[in-house]
Amino acid sequence: MIKRILIPDILQPVSHYCHAVEANGIIWVSGLVGMNFDGSIPENTKDQFDIAMRDLNTCLEAAGGSSKDVVKVRVFLTNIDDRTIINPKRIEYFGDHKPASTLLEISALVDPRMKVEIEAEAVITK
Secondary structure: EEEEEOOOOOOOOOOOOOOOOOOOOOOEEEEEEEOOOOOOOOOOHHHHHHHHHHHHHHHHHHHHHHHHHEEEEEEEEEHHHHHHHHHHHHHHHHOOOOEEEEEEEOOOOOOOOOOEEEEEEEEEEO
């Protein structure tokens, strides 16, 4: 059975997708950005990443998972030098449960004020 998850308390999708999908213990979380539910976007990358990570955690929990279940993340930055700014939050969130990871510098996100986006895959191993 496939469970498609839309979470009312985080930024709603800007296109035709849902926040997360869970099937057979596998969770796919769509790209999450640093925009608050009210549409505000902090100016700095750290605060944007904090929002994206908060929303990632919300999506994982809604699908029955947690940070320890994440097996792969992809982080998109508009400035690759911001890696040092977001890395402490990644370390704090994942702790000893290090996922596989890809980090990409991209030219832009859907809103020119956005600086970071993260997506994840998780496996629930209950």
